[in-house]
């Protein structure tokens with residue numbers, strides 16, 4: 001690449017593990033799962049979750065079957081503290097579930113953490129400090145000995161507060177930024193921590209080895225896990241946990257290879273939410289196991305519900321091609337795929353084989369609450385992507401992406417009422433009704449525009465609540481000039497957010513279609529659509545349409 005100086009980046013060092021065993025292993029059982037949605041996921045959100053969102057996500061995690069849930073960093077903020085208290089006070093922690101809390105090795109934070117934990121029967125206190133070469137040098141400016149001393153100070157503090165806690169406390173220790181740490185040092189500090197804690201059969205310790213930043217290919221992470229597994233003292237009482245982030249896009253692979261390499265436990269989130277590119281997606285990991293005939297111990301039989309709740313809580317949309325759950329992953333567009341899948345499904349119907357063997361479908365969609373769709377079909381479960389697809393494929397309207405949610409919602413309202421599938425024609429009717437037959441308080445009579453030296457001047461004739469108005473305006477294009485003409489009427493009550501146009505139909509009779517997005521005090525975004533032989537008039541019609549829709 002241009003302008004990147006030599007030496008700015010360098011290869012990740014090789015791991016010396018000549019007799020590595022993991023490449024020949026297989027995943028034959030599920031790991032212990034721990035959801036960190038409410039902590040790592042939450043800390044990475046633009047709008048961190050409020051109490052209601054946290055409660056709804058927590059209920060979902062229980063329903064899925066998580067037995068370990070990191071509920072937050074209770075010493076960090078009031079909302080995190082209050083959430084844990086709410087779980088305790090409302091008796092929302094089932095006996096077979098262990099609540100986990102994250103904390104740094106600092107006394108006031110540990111004290112506050114134990115205050116939040118009062119009344120919790122089983123809790124994992126997750127203590128972390130950064131151990132990487134970069135953090136030691138740049139952030140902490142501490143020697144290896146001082147970094148170990150910090151970790152041990154944390155352990156001592158947890159032990160001190162554990163004494164007065166009425167309930168069972170488990171220790172999890174993370175040499176944070178493990179993938180940037182020398183393996184010898186990661187093992188040394190982890191061994192020092194487990195020894196200081198007093199590890200034993202009845203006092204097992206979770207050593208979490210995070211790919212805080214994913215820095216190398218997944219086989220390297222597997223090597224690191226196998227190496228650590230061989231160098232951790234009291235290995236039989238250590239639960240090796242993974243916690244991968246997805247910086248290189250291979251967190252799923254890294255976690256799976258780490259399981260081959262001996263990891264016992266996996267931390268991750270639903271749908272990959274988390275810092276930067278996210279934490280590893282537990283849905284993908286679990287369903288990958290399902291497709292290999294391995295019981296995952298997590299219930300993803302209704303992925304639509306999972307996606308719905310996670311999207312509402314995180315305010316993050318799921319990619320349409322997200323493994324197993326994306327809107328389009330059970331849809332075949334191409335004829336040959338449709339043909340092979342249809343034949344595969346027909347074969348299954350006429351045979352009694354249990355083994356799932358349908359071309360192009362790695363999992364039976366019904367096992368995750370979905371169905372195979374050979375073409376996009378529109379019903380109340382359909383998303384905006386499907387609606388936009390039908391409008392384009394069947395009628396030629398290429399809706400701008402920002403308009404998809406608005407139109408999706410209009411369609412959803414009708415399909416929810418109808419309770420069954422909508423035909424393409426019905427969908428088009430909804431579109432026409434809302435954009436081409438909108439009730440008008442303002443209607444266009446005439447629009448003329450001329451352009452001199454890049455300045456557009458227009459004369460606009462229109463009816464507003466039955467009164468004819470003629471107004472002049474100018475701007476840097478027809479839409480801008482028209483907006484200027486309307487401003488005398490609308491003051492500063494709206495602004496134009498976006499504009500998009502395309503032609504529709506074949507050359508001789510092609511029409512121009514324009515889409516305009518306006519913003520008013522009441523609506524962040526409202527679209528209008530206009531169609532005309534002339535592009536400038538189509539744009540003005542789109543603007544009038546948006547005004548009629550926004551100020552109805």
Ligand SMILES: CC(=O)SCCNC(=O)CCNC(=O)[C@H](O)C(C)(C)COP(=O)(O)OP(=O)(O)OC[C@H]1O[C@@H](n2cnc3c(N)ncnc32)[C@H](O)[C@@H]1OP(=O)(O)O
Nearest residue numbers: 043073075076077103104105106128129130139140176212
């Ligand atoms: C990879 C991860 O996801 S780690 C988890 C990260 N999550 C979060 O940080 C979310 C919640 N955190 C917070 O709200 C805040 O950081 C708090 C409340 C925990 C602490 O707040 P503050 O003390 O005000 O600020 P801040 O976090 O910047 O403190 C930095 C100090 O803590 C020290 N520190 C950082 N991590 C640790 C640690 N694990 N153990 C001990 N000390 C630590 C730093 O060295 C620094 O010390 P200095 O002040 O002497 O330079």
Ligand SMILES: CC(C)C(=O)C(=O)O
Nearest residue numbers: 128174176177210212
């Ligand atoms: C706190 C630690 C485990 C973390 O989130 C990370 O390293 O990514």
Ligand SMILES: [Mg+2]
Nearest residue numbers: 040212243275
């Ligand atoms: Mg993390």
